[in-house]
Amino acid sequence: MMISPEGYYEVNLKGKSQGEILKEIRSLKREINQLKRYLEEHSLEPEEMFPTRLTRLKCNREYLDRAIQAYAETGGIYKPTKAEQKDQxxxxxxxxxxxxxxxxxxxxxxxxxxxxxxxxxxxxxxxEHSLYLKPSNHPVYEPFTKVEFLEGIAALHIGEWKRNYIDPLVFDGTQWSIDIEYEGDHKPVYIDGSNAFPYNFDDLLEFLGVNEEGDEDEV
Known part of the structure; x- marks a missing residue:
């Protein structure tokens, strides 16, 4: 069972020196990166561990945020990595x-x-679906406000993702892509994959209401 960020603070950070907290931050980041690599390298395998690696990763993110806060409380100035800056x-x-x-x-x-x-x-x-006729030519409003939608996308940390996820050993299977368009001069973002996926791809499917069984969702 994973503990709350405040519980983590009480057990691992409270009363620690600035240097000790920084060491804990580095340890958390190493574990997060290890979990990401494992999940992406084994993305087609069922998860049998409990709590799952993705759950552990998400909890470690919360612990990392709390550790960075504790580091700042001791007067430390946290310098985000290039990957963190990219995601931000x-x-x-x-x-x-x-x-x-x-x-x-x-x-x-x-x-x-x-x-x-x-x-x-x-x-x-x-x-739109290649095997089904659209029930109407008119789009409908998804039960998301703009704020809810943007918060949901931000929570996926797509800024950390690679631009391509390809398994060259699998020829049939699942292909996917994300195309993000912006107002103004912002450069569009394009990410795609074939039989390989980011570590939290299932979260994206859930957020967008994609039925992995192949049945058409009710809109």
């Missing part, structure tokens, strides 16, 4: 996002495209 910059750019397009599927189950368009304070949602 990505999340800041979301305020200028106008469209999030997700393609997902395979040869046998068909392909679907989910397009989420930011309009004022709502998210306009459109679904």
């Amino acid at each position: 910059a990505f999340n800041e750019s979301l305020q200028h996002m106008k469209r999030f397009i997700f393609d997902y599927g395979g040869y046998f189950g068909g392909y679907e495209k989910r397009t989420c368009t930011i309009t004022d304070e709502k998210v306009l949602f459109d679904l």
Whole structure:
């Protein structure tokens, strides 16, 4: 069982020196990176550990945030890594996002495209599937506000993801891509994969309401 961030603080950080807290921060970051690598290298294997590695990773993120806060409380100035700066910059750019397009599927189950368009304070949602006729030519509003949608995307830490995830040993299976368009001069973001996935890809599927069984979702 994982403990809360405050419980973690009481057990591992309270009363520690600045140097000891910094050492704990480095240890947490090493474990987070190890968990990411394992999950991506074994993305097609079922998870049998409990708590799962992804749960441990998410908890360690919260512990890391608490450790950085404790480090600042001792007068330390935390310097984020390039990867952390990249993720932070990505999340800041979301305020200028106008469209999030997700393609997902395979040869046998068909392909679907989910397009989420930011309009004022709502998210306009459109679904196309290669094996199904659309029930209507009119898009519908997904039950997300703009704030909820952007917070959900930010929580995925897509800024940390690689730009390509490819398993060269698997020819059939699942292909996917993310295409993010922005207002103004922000450069678009494109990420894709074939039978390989980021460590928290299932969180993205859940957030977008993708049914991995291949059945068409009700919209």
